[in-house]
Amino acid sequence: MTKAPHRRGADRTEAIMRTTLELGQEIGYARLSMEGVAARAGAGKQTIYRRWSSKGALLLDSLLSLHEPALDYPDTGDVVADLRTQIHAAVDLLAGPPFGPLFTALIGEAQYDPRVAAALNERLIAPQAAKTVERLQAARDRGQLSEAFDLDLAMAILSGPLYFQLLITQEPLTHAYVDRVLDALFTGLGPISRAAGR
Incomplete structure (x- = not known):
């Protein structure tokens, strides 16, 4: 049974974001590039540029979509x-x-x-x-x-x-x-x- 097109698209998006984080950790933000992410993820550059306007936008989405910070406040009374x-x-x-x-x-x-x-x-x-x-x-x-x-x-x-x-x-x-x-x-x-x- 093949995956629905929207699921395949979601899987591809998640793979690109995971690759962004992996590559960013390896080489740092300054050396991170959309082209490098595309090559590592096996995705076309145009696929990435259609979804994200810059490497900053791609990194932001990757960090917050895959690792949404759990920063809710407790309320202990103190x-x-x-x-x-x-x-x-x-x-x-x-x-x-x-x-x-x-x-x-x-x-x-x-x-x-x-x-x-x-x-x-x-x-x-x-x-x-x-x-x-x-x-x-x-x-x-x-x-x-x-x-x-x-x-x-x-x-x-x-x-x-x-x-x-x-x-x-x-x-x-x-x-x-x-x-x-x-x-x-x-x-x-x-x-x-x-x-x-x-």
């Missing part, structure tokens, strides 16, 4: 512990093996390719930012955070140092660094006591 759990998982994804260097390269590529930037924001960054704000909102509703603090700003303050470390200084992005960022942020995010406000 907002700092929950943020720590989720951000540690994000750091492991973005900075650790096996795909850390490819994610880092993809974030860099987004600075030059507006389509990659838009797709990265739509599929990864915006959903994660919304989950973070939602978790912070739940904590604020419980009186664990200052009512006056801007939660979107809190999200930016929380993520900014991580991207700075990952992309600008290129120093190791570690759990210990995440913990330092959280400690610094929540010193200012905490609720203000009535006595302190007088």
Whole structure:
């Protein structure tokens, strides 16, 4: 029994994406090319170019379609512990093996390719930012955070140092660094006591 055409197409797409990740891990993003992927996957170049506009778009789809990050927040009642759990998982994804260097390269590529930037924001960054704000909102509703603090700003303050470390200084992005960022942020995010406000 032969496979339906749409299933064969899906199998071919998955094979191309798996090849992209394998080749990217072997030779790095800078040397990755659409032609190299086509040759390794046994696919025509036009097949790949019809589906993906650039190697950045191909890598993004490969990473997020085959390895969709499981970065949902727990809700234990302790907002700092929950943020720590989720951000540690994000750091492991973005900075650790096996795909850390490819994610880092993809974030860099987004600075030059507006389509990659838009797709990265739509599929990864915006959903994660919304989950973070939602978790912070739940904590604020419980009186664990200052009512006056801007939660979107809190999200930016929380993520900014991580991207700075990952992309600008290129120093190791570690759990210990995440913990330092959280400690610094929540010193200012905490609720203000009535006595302190007088």
